[in-house]
Amino acid sequence: MSSKPRKSPSSPKVAEIARRSVCPVACSLDLLGDRWTLLVVRDLWLGRTRFKDFTASPERIPTNILSERLERLVAHGVAEKVPAADGSKRFGYRLTDKGKALGPILAAIRDWGLTWQPGTQALMTDGGG
């Protein structure tokens, strides 16, 4: 499990983000504010763990973007690498406590979309991957 924010990032180059202000919304968007990052978090939330599981999602995230986002989420303690469930040498990803704490953000975005974006359908029905 992750420790609280003090942990040193594992990849300083990826982890360094220049803050625009001390506003918690701005600082959070410095890390999460793009079209893809919260979709990767959504997939992690759904229990998906392996690289190929994320690329199989309907949005078809490009693999170079996925690699960068996973590395960044790990560097910032939002996700962590874990051994593959099949006992192979491969590894997967899962949310840390910091990542699980993004649940209310995902839920709020989902609810707004369901209400205000016609034709959307919640995909969050499965828990496996």
Place this chain on the structure above:
Amino acid sequence: MSSKPRKSPSSPKVAEIARRSVCPVACSLDLLGDRWTLLVVRDLWLGRTRFKDFTASPERIPTNILSERLERLVAHGVAEKVPAADGSKRFGYRLTDKGKALGPILAAIRDWGLTWQPGTQALMTDGGG
């Protein structure tokens, strides 16, 4: 006040966004998923109305980005133009019902930032602009 989602967008070029899936998180991020859009919504939430008020925020949004984001928010019915409070010919912006409904998303992002991003401070103390 805004009507519900059916309204035709006022600026088709800005309003057209290719959907990546029917997931409400993905569709919402198609519109909101970047470093700046939700900061403009934050400022609107704080009661700021005029272009120069937004540029005065500590993140110093570039004016070309601000113009594009305001136009996009209006095109998607999240914000609307209103006459300036001083009775001049200028205009300002305010959130529609669809925009006000983003409150829970902003609050969730703020709360996550305050908990997990060390050194952040909520700026949402004023209501004027």
